[in-house]
Amino acid sequence: MKTLITRRRALMSGIAMAGTIAAPGILQAQSVPATHRRNTSSFVTQNxxxxxxxxxxxxxxxxxxxxxxxxxxxxxxxxxxxxxxxxxxxxxxxxxxxxxxxxxxxxxxxxxxxxxxxxxxxxxxxxxxxxxxxxxxxxxxxxxxxxxxxxxxxxxxxxxxxxxxxxxxxxxxxxxxxxxxxxxxxxx
The missing domain is CATH 2.40.440.10 (L,D-transpeptidase catalytic domain-like)
Incomplete structure (x- = not known):
């Protein structure tokens, strides 16, 4: 049986793949409170x-x-x-x-x-x-x-x-x- 690949099906499979690839990053971002995600510093170690x-x-x-x-x-x-x-x-x-x-x-x-x-x-x-x-x-x-x-x-x-x-x-x-x-x- 031949599967017909439509533009919609190709787009949907691309979105699903992107979601799978990005999932670890999304999960990591969700573990940081929203108010703490932006404007964070690049700290310099102090003694x-x-x-x-x-x-x-x-x-x-x-x-x-x-x-x-x-x-x-x-x-x-x-x-x-x-x-x-x-x-x-x-x-x-x-x-x-x-x-x-x-x-x-x-x-x-x-x-x-x-x-x-x-x-x-x-x-x-x-x-x-x-x-x-x-x-x-x-x-x-x-x-x-x-x-x-x-x-x-x-x-x-x-x-x-x-x-x-x-x-x-x-x-x-x-x-x-x-x-x-x-x-x-x-x-x-």
Whole structure:
């Protein structure tokens, strides 16, 4: 018996084959949360010894070049890397040594004077889904510099902040739990 190959049958078999070939990639993509698939960084490995003499209570290195935050626990047993947003310009990027001086779940947000000059429409914002600080904030010893979450996941992996280091809300919640006040921070 001869099988008649029509254009429709050829097209359908091509689609079925493409689906079979792409299935492993589709399955892998499905295992990554949708909010974490885009804007991920190409991380550069960091060693805490290149930045600090000791680990202290914990250590964070925020790398603005690779857009990654590196965390080490005080005993050195826990090392984590998180994708971040970084300052939008060199003028807004502060580099150097600081530390976490305060932490807050459900932070409110007040624009800085320099933000108000550039964006006069900005206003105080209480905690909530519109707040640019997300669900958690860790305040640094530098005034107006914060490691915080964001509800706008498009910002992660990009130069998009006014000076702060931003993380996905789920990731800042993790980091918040393991980073005590006094954690030493270096922004490079």
């Amino acid at each position: 805490w010894q290149d930045h600090f003499d000791t680990l202290g209570v914990a250590t964070i290195v925020a790398d603005t070049e690779s857009r990654a935050l590196h965390y080490w626990s005080g005993d050195g047993q826990d090392y984590r890397v998180y994708p971040t947003s970084v300052p939008i310009s060199e003028e807004l990027t502060k580099r150097g040594y600081t530390k976490i001086v305060r932490k807050k779940v459900g932070p409110d947000w007040t624009p800085t004077a320099s933000m108000m000059e550039r964006f006069p429409e900005y206003r105080y914002m209480p905690p909530g889904p519109e707040n640019p600080l997300g669900t958690h904030a860790m305040y640094l010893s530098w005034p107006a510099y914060i490691i915080h979450g964001t509800h706008d996941t498009r910002k992660i992996g990009r130069a998009s902040s006014d000076g702060c280091i931003g993380l996905y809300n789920e990731m800042i919640a993790q980091l918040f739990l393991i980073s005590p006040v006094g954690t030493q921070v270096r922004i490079i």
